[in-house]
Amino acid sequence: MLAFAIRRAFQSFIVLLVVGLVAFSMFNFVGDPIDNMLGQERTGADIERLRVQLGLDQPFPVQYYRFLEGAVQGNFGISYRQGRPVSEVISERLPATLELAFVSAVLAVIFGVALGVFTAIRRNGWAANTIMTLSLIGVSLPTFLIGILLIYLFAVELGWLPSFGRGDVVDLGWWRTGLLTQSGLKALILPAITLGLYQMTLIMRLVRSEMLEVLRQDYIRFARARGLRDKSVYFRHALKNTLVPVITVTGMQLGAIIAFAIITETVFQWPGVGLLFINAIRFVDIPVMAAYLMLISVMFVSINLIVDLLYFAIDPRLRLDRRGGEK
Amino acid sequence: MNKQAGREPVLSVANLSVEIPTRQGTLTPVDKLSFDIEQGRILGVVGESGAGKSMTGNAVIGLLDPPAHIAGGEIRLKGRRIDNLAREALRKVRGKEIGMVFQDPLTSLNPLLPIGEQLTETILEHLPVGKTEAQNRAVAALEEVGIPAAAQRINSYPHEFSGGMRQRVVIALALCAEPSLVIADEPTTALDVSVQAQIIALLKRLCRERGTAIMLITHDMGVIAETADEVAVMYAGRLAEIGPVRDVLTAPIHPYTQGLMASTPLAAKGKKRLSQIPGAMPRLTDLPDGCAFNPRCPIAKDKCRRPPAPNLDSGGGNAACWYASGARS
Numbered sequence: 001m002l003a004f005a006i007r008r009a010f011q012s013f014i015v016l017l018v019v020g021l022v023a024f025s026m027f028n029f030v031g032d033p034i035d036n037m038l039g040q041e042r043t044g045a046d047i048e049r050l051r052v053q054l055g056l057d058q059p060f061p062v063q064y065y066r067f068l069e070g071a072v073q074g075n076f077g078i079s080y081r082q083g084r085p086v087s088e089v090i091s092e093r094l095p096a097t098l099e100l101a102f103v104s105a106v107l108a109v110i111f112g113v114a115l116g117v118f119t120a121i122r123r124n125g126w127a128a129n130t131i132m133t134l135s136l137i138g139v140s141l142p143t144f145l146i147g148i149l150l151i152y153l154f155a156v157e158l159g160w161l162p163s164f165g166r167g168d169v170v171d172l173g174w175w176r177t178g179l180l181t182q183s184g185l186k187a188l189i190l191p192a193i194t195l196g197l198y199q200m201t202l203i204m205r206l207v208r209s210e211m212l213e214v215l216r217q218d219y220i221r222f223a224r225a226r227g228l229r230d231k232s233v234y235f236r237h238a239l240k241n242t243l244v245p246v247i248t249v250t251g252m253q254l255g256a257i258i259a260f261a262i263i264t265e266t267v268f269q270w271p272g273v274g275l276l277f278i279n280a281i282r283f284v285d286i287p288v289m290a291a292y293l294m295l296i297s298v299m300f301v302s303i304n305l306i307v308d309l310l311y312f313a314i315d316p317r318l319r320l321d322r323r324g325g326e327k
Numbered sequence: 328m329n330k331q332a333g334r335e336p337v338l339s340v341a342n343l344s345v346e347i348p349t350r351q352g353t354l355t356p357v358d359k360l361s362f363d364i365e366q367g368r369i370l371g372v373v374g375e376s377g378a379g380k381s382m383t384g385n386a387v388i389g390l391l392d393p394p395a396h397i398a399g400g401e402i403r404l405k406g407r408r409i410d411n412l413a414r415e416a417l418r419k420v421r422g423k424e425i426g427m428v429f430q431d432p433l434t435s436l437n438p439l440l441p442i443g444e445q446l447t448e449t450i451l452e453h454l455p456v457g458k459t460e461a462q463n464r465a466v467a468a469l470e471e472v473g474i475p476a477a478a479q480r481i482n483s484y485p486h487e488f489s490g491g492m493r494q495r496v497v498i499a500l501a502l503c504a505e506p507s508l509v510i511a512d513e514p515t516t517a518l519d520v521s522v523q524a525q526i527i528a529l530l531k532r533l534c535r536e537r538g539t540a541i542m543l544i545t546h547d548m549g550v551i552a553e554t555a556d557e558v559a560v561m562y563a564g565r566l567a568e569i570g571p572v573r574d575v576l577t578a579p580i581h582p583y584t585q586g587l588m589a590s591t592p593l594a595a596k597g598k599k600r601l602s603q604i605p606g607a608m609p610r611l612t613d614l615p616d617g618c619a620f621n622p623r624c625p626i627a628k629d630k631c632r633r634p635p636a637p638n639l640d641s642g643g644g645n646a647a648c649w650y651a652s653g654a655r656s
Contacts, residue, residue, distance in 0.1 A: 218434035225388055225429075226449045226500060227422025236448075240439050316484040317438060 008308050012301040019297040023290040024067045054078075067290070076291035081283045086291045090273055094295075095175050096166055097265070097272030101258045103188055104196030108257075109250060112200045113239075116207025120215065121234060132208075138201030143260065147194040147267035154190060162187045164269040195264040199253045206249055210242035217241070243314050251307035255300040335406050336363035337507050337540040338387065343400035343410075345379070345386050345564075354611040356382045358564040359400065359638070364508065364557075367534065369541040371555030371572065373548065373587075375608050379564040380544045384510045386410075387542070388425050389417040405507065423453040426501030426539075428530070430513040432493035436485035442469075442496050443481030446503055453504035468499040472529060491522035495529065502533055509534060512544045527554055548591045552576055560584050563608055563619035566639065568646040581646035582624045618648070626650055 034047055034056075051057050054077070055066060070076060076086035115135075119128040155163035167183035169176045178184030214220065215238055223237045262274035269275065273292060280288035312318050345357035357379045364370045372380045385391050387402055389409070402410040409420055421427075429435045437445060446465035450456065456464065462481070469477035472495040485493055494514065501509055511530060515523035531554055534541050543555055551558050551572060558575045560568040560583065568581040579585045586604040606623040615621055621631040630649050631637075637647045645651075 218429055218431060219437040221390060222427070222429055222435045222497070222500070223437065224390060224418075225421055225427035226452070227418050227420070227504075228448065228452055229418070232448065232452075237437050237440070241437070315439060316441075317486050 004312075005309060008305055012305055015301055016294075016297060020068055020071060020294060021064070023293040024064050026286050026290055026293075054080075071291075071294055076294070077287040079280075079285055079288050081280070081285040081288075086287045089276065089288060090291055090295065092176070093271060093273045093276045095177060096270060097258065097261050097274060099177060099179060100188065100191055100195060100264070100270060100272060101254070101261055103192040104199070104257050105250075105254050107192060108196040108199035108203055108253070112203025112250075113207050113246070115200075116204040117211060117234065117239060119204070120208045120211030123212070131204075135201040135204055138197045139205070143194060143198060143263045144267050146197055147190070147264060150190045150194055151267070161190055163190075166271055191264050191268045191270055194267065195257060195261060199250075199257060202253060203246065203250060207242060207246055210245055211238055214238045214241045240314070244311055247307055247310055247314070251303050251310075255296075255303050258299055259296050336365045337405055338364040338542065339401075339403040339406075340383075340387065341401045341403075343383070343386060343402060344398045345382055345391065345395055346398035347395045349394075351612055355398075356395070356564050356611055357386060360561075360564075360566055361400075361639070362557075362559050362566070362569060364540045364542060366507070366540055367538040368556045369531070369534070369543055369554055371551035371558040372542060372544045372561060373546060373551055373558060374561035374567075375546065377608060377611075378561040380546075380561055381512050382564075383561070384427070384512050384542060384544050388421055388427055388510055390421075390427075419453075422449055422506070423504045424506050424508065426504070426506040426509045428494075428497055428501045428509065428511040428514045431517040432490055432497050433517065435497050436493060436500075438485055441482045441484055442488075443483075446481075446500060449500055450503050464503065468503045469496070471533065472496070472499040474499075490518055491526065494518060494522075494526050498526070498530060498533070502537070502539070505537065506539065508540045508542065510542045510544070513546070514543075515547070515550065516545070523550070524553075548576070548587070560587065563614060564611065565619060565636065566647055567620065569639065570645045574645075580651040581620075581648045582626055582651075583620050584646070586623075586625075 034050055038046055038050065055063060058066070067077075074087050076090075078084065079086050079089050082089055115131055119131050122128040151163045154161045162183070165187055166178045167185070167187035168181040169178045169184060170180045178188060220233060220238060223233045228237070261270075261272060262277060264270065265272045265274035266278055273295070276288065277292045279285075280292070340363070341361050343357055343360045344355060347354045347356060356377075360379075360383060362370065372383065374380050382391070382395070385395075386397055389412070391397070397410050400410070401408060404420065404424055409417065412420065436442065443462070443465050446468060447458070447461040450461040450464050451458070454461070454464075466477050466481055469481065474480055474492060474495055480488075485496070488496065498514075509530070514530065515526050518526060527550055530541065533539070543550070545551060555572045557570065558572045559566055560575065560581065562583050568575060568579065568584045575584060576588065579588050583604070586602075589602045590604060592601055604623055609615060609619060609622070615632065617633050617635070618624070618627070618631045618637050621627040624631065628650065637649050639645065639647050
């Protein structure tokens with residue numbers, strides 16, 4: 001298992017190097033930031049000075065090496081637009097995105113698994129059929145539309161919840177949280193639903209089909225033949241056997257939640273890194289874009305690594321090598 | 328079957344019918360089946376695939392998959408009717424009073440739970456014992472079915488056992504709440520030939536020690552000959568013949584049983600080419616009128632092709648045939 005973990009960690013490292021190369025090449029291929037940063041009244045000397053200051057006069061490999069060196073230390077240079085270190089800009093925005101993603105993911109997993117199990121057990125009941133039909137909406141409606149519909153209903157028509165922003169935040173020094181104030185929590189509800197709805201329906205449909213598959217297995221029949229209670233048959237015997245594929249997809253979706261927060265953050269003007277990224281694109285603020293790309297890929301890769309390791313915790317058949325040939 | 332009068336059978340099935348409604352009409356995979364099993368006795372149920380053997384077993388333990396359902400008849404366990412019990416009451420019968428062993432030990436055990444946990448959960452469900460006592464009993468149950476070093480293996484997962492060992496675990500699970508009846512649905516079909524005899528001997532020994540009755544579903548005549556006290560031959564959902572195993576095997580009276588015996592390889596018969604029954608068992612969707620066996624029967628006459636179908640009384644109590652030859656006393 002340790003060998004497996006090391007091998008997977010190494011693969012993750014390669015992936016990050018490749019992403020780093022892609023992120024870095026943006027500096028050379030996506031327009032010239034100098035144009036944007038200096039106004040119409042620039043002189044040749046100004047351009048040259050800024051080029052040297054930003055390190056853009058160096059040859060390509062040197063720039064790449066410097067970029068990697070900085071990236072490993074969390075230093076992505078200076079935002080072209082804001083003139084402040086990128087790490088600072090991102091770290092003050094990151095808590096907002098992580099809180100939003102975390103709450104969405106928790107909602108998606110809890111409701112997704114619960115509804116998935118329910119619709120599998122009551123396969124032909126009217127409640128299960130209604131949920132399944134409604135879930136099609138969750139899968140097929142685009143996120144921005146769901147967000148706008150929710151804003152229209154709950155913010156404009158009913159006026160219960162705020163339509164944008166993060167509400168009041170509490171500064172914990174290194175983390176500004178909106179989870180501790182009432183307005184912060186209220187502001188979180190709509191974006192969290194918007195962001196998590198697709199994932200929830202996806203998890204639900206997956207849990208349902210996996211449950212239906214497992215419920216056909218012999219060991220479920222045998223568990224029933226042994227007179228075990230429904231609760232035990234469904235949750236102890238069936239649900240656990242559905243978890244490996246469910247965790248795989250949930251892990252990938254967790255990455256997607258953080259990445260796709262861009263759209264939700266735009267709709268709700270949520271001050272997170274997604275919105276930061278959109279604004280960075282608008283102003284060709286390449287250091288911010290590159291840092292964002294790296295950040296997302298680090299998250300994706302580490303989530304996948306954790307998911308792979310979770311398999312071992314769930315399925316004893318994968319732990320074979322640790323017991324050393326016992327038969 | 329002449330048994331001591333007054334002794335109540337453990338399992339008594341009378342006119343049991345199972346139906347499956349389909350778009351093409353209602354199928355009857357089990358049609359007015361009747362048989363008894365007495366305490367400590369072994370009834371072998373034989374027949375081709377699709378004859379309704381497993382369906383009968385599932386009906387008895389109350390595990391028919393909808394839309395299949397019991398459409399008529401009675402099932403009594405130690406005199407108490409169990410075919411019309413409510414869901415929860417029936418659950419308490421399963422495992423506690425009727426144990427079941429399935430065909431494939433590789434898929435019968437939950438791969439993600441240690442076998443000890445699967446044993447203790449069953450024991451705790453059915454017997455009034457505490458956790459420690461349940462664990463002790465789990466170890467004892469594993470020892471009894473011949474798992475070496477049971478106390479250490481209790482935390483092993485199913486994949487750490489071989490097929491034969493897993494079937495031993497399955498038997499331990501079926502018997503751990505001390506049921507009075509075990510339904511064994513082809514318990515050796517998926518096993519190595521060398522292991523089959525061990526498993527059958529184990530099942531037989533454990534049930535004799537406890538006085539547990541067995542309903543042994545199989546298509547292996549050899550297993551029946553070695554194990555069963557009585558044998559019931561099923562054909563197309565109906566009982567073709569029933570009786571003490573020696574009589575049925577050596578002097579079958581239903582033409583189907585006769586054909587079945589003639590097509591069973593026996594060392595004593597020499598190297599003669601095996602005979603076979605021409606044709607195939609009819610599908611449930613197009614059963615012939617009258618006796619279901621008539622299209623394949625060498626002695627079928629007009630009466631066999633007209634309703635009603637013969638029942639056991641038609642053949643002197645042992646065989647469902649109008650023209651059963653050599654009826655036993």
